[in-house]
Amino acid sequence: MIRADVVRGPIDTAEVLAGVGDAGDGAALLFVGTVRNHAGGRPVDGITYDAYEAMAREVLRAIAGEAAEILGTERVAVVHRIGTLKVGEVSVAIAVSSPHRAEAYEASRYVIEEIKKRLPVWKKEHYSSGEEAWVGGAVPAPVGPADHR
Amino acid sequence: MIRADVVRGPIDTAEVLAGVGDAGDGAALLFVGTVRNHAGGRPVDGITYDAYEAMAREVLRAIAGEAAEILGTERVAVVHRIGTLKVGEVSVAIAVSSPHRAEAYEASRYVIEEIKKRLPVWKKEHYSSGEEAWVGGAVPAPVGPADHR
Amino acid sequence: MALAVRTLFFAAYRDLVRTSELPLELADGATVADLVAELRSRGGPFAHLPPDPAVAVNRVYASASQPLGEGDEVALIPPVAGG
Amino acid sequence: MALAVRTLFFAAYRDLVRTSELPLELADGATVADLVAELRSRGGPFAHLPPDPAVAVNRVYASASQPLGEGDEVALIPPVAGG
Numbered sequence: 001m002i003r004a005d006v007v008r009g010p011i012d013t014a015e016v017l018a019g020v021g022d023a024g025d026g027a028a029l030l031f032v033g034t035v036r037n038h039a040g041g042r043p044v045d046g047i048t049y050d051a052y053e054a055m056a057r058e059v060l061r062a063i064a065g066e067a068a069e070i071l072g073t074e075r076v077a078v079v080h081r082i083g084t085l086k087v088g089e090v091s092v093a094i095a096v097s098s099p100h101r102a103e104a105y106e107a108s109r110y111v112i113e114e115i116k117k118r119l120p121v122w123k124k125e126h127y128s129s130g131e132e133a134w135v136g137g138a139v140p141a142p143v144g145p146a147d148h149r
Numbered sequence: 150m151i152r153a154d155v156v157r158g159p160i161d162t163a164e165v166l167a168g169v170g171d172a173g174d175g176a177a178l179l180f181v182g183t184v185r186n187h188a189g190g191r192p193v194d195g196i197t198y199d200a201y202e203a204m205a206r207e208v209l210r211a212i213a214g215e216a217a218e219i220l221g222t223e224r225v226a227v228v229h230r231i232g233t234l235k236v237g238e239v240s241v242a243i244a245v246s247s248p249h250r251a252e253a254y255e256a257s258r259y260v261i262e263e264i265k266k267r268l269p270v271w272k273k274e275h276y277s278s279g280e281e282a283w284v285g286g287a288v289p290a291p292v293g294p295a296d297h298r
Numbered sequence: 299m300a301l302a303v304r305t306l307f308f309a310a311y312r313d314l315v316r317t318s319e320l321p322l323e324l325a326d327g328a329t330v331a332d333l334v335a336e337l338r339s340r341g342g343p344f345a346h347l348p349p350d351p352a353v354a355v356n357r358v359y360a361s362a363s364q365p366l367g368e369g370d371e372v373a374l375i376p377p378v379a380g381g
Numbered sequence: 382m383a384l385a386v387r388t389l390f391f392a393a394y395r396d397l398v399r400t401s402e403l404p405l406e407l408a409d410g411a412t413v414a415d416l417v418a419e420l421r422s423r424g425g426p427f428a429h430l431p432p433d434p435a436v437a438v439n440r441v442y443a444s445a446s447q448p449l450g451e452g453d454e455v456a457l458i459p460p461v462a463g464g
Contacts, residue, residue, distance in 0.1 A: 201375070229327055291361040
């Protein structure tokens with residue numbers, strides 16, 4: 001039931017959320033990351049996400065599995081889009097569902113924080129000025145997924 | 150821009166989420182509470198939510214305002230449904246949007262926790278056995294909204 | 299002098315006293331606690347109301363010692379269970 | 382004995398060295414650190430690669446001291462920025 005995808009087309013957030021639903025749960029949480037119209041004070045028109053795609057799928061699957069352990073259910077879905085996105089387009093959607101809202105919040109937050117720490121994805125910001133630049137981020141630690149817990 | 154509603158019809162969660170979106174933000178969070186098919190080990194067919202409706206609107210508006218302070222934006226929407234709901238139907242939807250995901254998680258969580266503590270809403274569970282009972286909950290403290298922070 | 303207030307009942311309390319609203323006359327200077335005592339002294343199902351329930355006066359949670367005013371809307375609030 | 386590996390470059394590193402993939406021959410027993418040193422010693426843009434970049438071997442993050450094996454897929458990972 002765990003879903004972890006890297007996709008090139010638009011993300012349907014409602015569909016990601018619906019995919020985790022369960023009548024035995026009472027709390028579902030959807031995180032949606034979108035492309036902002038500014039970065040570091042500069043107007044931005046869009047972002048190109050590059051990825052080490054094969055590895056990104058594996059890392060995303062590992063992160064989702066770790067979140068499922070926090071959650072106590074397998075009802076986790078995470079989808080990251082790559083390619084060139086315009087302002088306001090969805091870059092990542094994370095849905096979790098659980099009988100317990102505390103665990104839902106913790107697991108959802110875990111997924112986005114781990115994505116930022118270790119998903120091999122990069123972004124090039126396209127500024128309204130016509131310039132563009134790769135955005136510096138986190139340096140992943142040389143450890144297996146299990147050690148990230 | 151803050152939205153706080155008590156409604157009698159179905160909640161469109163996608164519409165609640167879309168209502169808070171902003172191109173200047175990067176993180177949106179949607180919490181969805183649904184009717185569970187069990188409670189305290191007993192199978193449940195549905196729940197009737199009763200409310201002190203005029204006060205519930207005021208309390209919900211206060212909670213949303215407090216969440217906006219945490220969030221640093223006015224992009225908060227919370228909708229609570231009352232009346233009789235079937236299993237799987239949405240009882241509450243909370244959407245927040247912020248440039249900062251930490252604040253988004255904190256504000257979203259704040260809203261649902263305060264709802265549980267002080268929103269004058271009650272639920273009667275309809276068990277599959279045909280029995281029904283009001284569910285005991287939290288005893289609200291005799292303080293103004295500002296003291297809840 | 300007397301003080302007229304509206305008393306509202308919800309959920310389990312409404313089922314208990316079998317009404318959602320009751321007009322009450324109280325002595326001038328009466329507090330929330332006085333109103334609750336007055337209700338409980340009516341006997342029958344009213345005697346089964348708790349001695350110190352949560353109460354909202356004009357849609358704001360109030361302490362037991364809060365004085366009431368003419369025309370106040372006083373709601374007895376059973377433990378809440380929203381969400 | 383020699384060891385053949387594939388080296389992959391992404392994002393800023395790919396733009397720097399102007400290729401996404403480079404086959405390399407290393408001495409038997411070579412580690413991740415040896416591979417990075419070998420790359421940097423090629424000079425030109427390669428000399429501008431950092432001395433201790435994050436590296437994934439066969440799609441798992443590896444330490445600088447990890448030994449490489451025949452056919453390994455070794456990726457130099459610039460600071461990541463997903464989400």
